[in-house]
Amino acid sequence: MNNPKNTLSILLIDDDDVALEAVQRSLRKHNVLYPVYTACDGLEGLAILRETQDVIIPKPYLVLLDLNMPRMNGFEFLNELRSDALLKETVVFVLTTSNNDTDRNKAYNENIAGYMVKSAVGPQFQKLALLLEHYSHAIVLP
Secondary structure (H helix, E strand, O other), X not given: OEOOOOOOEEEEEOOOHHHHHHHHHHHHHOOOOOOEEEEOOHHHHHHHHOOOOOOOOOEOEEEEEOXXXXXXXXXXXXXXXXXXXXXXXXXXXXXXXXXXXXXXXXXXXXXXXXXXXXXXXXXXXXXXXXXXXXXXXXXXOO
C-alpha cells in the first residue's frame, strides 16, 4: 500500500533507545507526522525491509541509519542493502555520532543521501525534523 502524496514512512535503525525517542519526539514537536518504524540494528532493519517480519513499511520510505550498532553495524547494513536487487535504491541518511572523515567517505561510497552527525543536528534533532519535512515535499521517491 502506498502512502498519500507528500507522505513517507521512516525506518529508524539505531540501538540507542534515547536517540530513537529523541528523534521521534522531535518529529512530533515539529509536526512531521510520518509513520516511524524502528529497528535495533542492521539485521532487524533488513528483515523489516525484506518483509520477513510482521512489520511492513508502506512506500515511499527512507532509512535513518546509525553506524555503530551490535550484530550488524551500519556499514554492514549498507553493503547488504546495496547488493540486494530489490532494496539497492533505498534512500538512506546516516545519523550517527561519528564525525570521522573515513566513516563519512565510506558511507557516501555506499550511495547514501546524506550524512548527519547527531551532535550537529540541533537541539532535540530539530534540523533533522526540518530536513525530512522539506525533503519529502521536494523529491519523489520510488
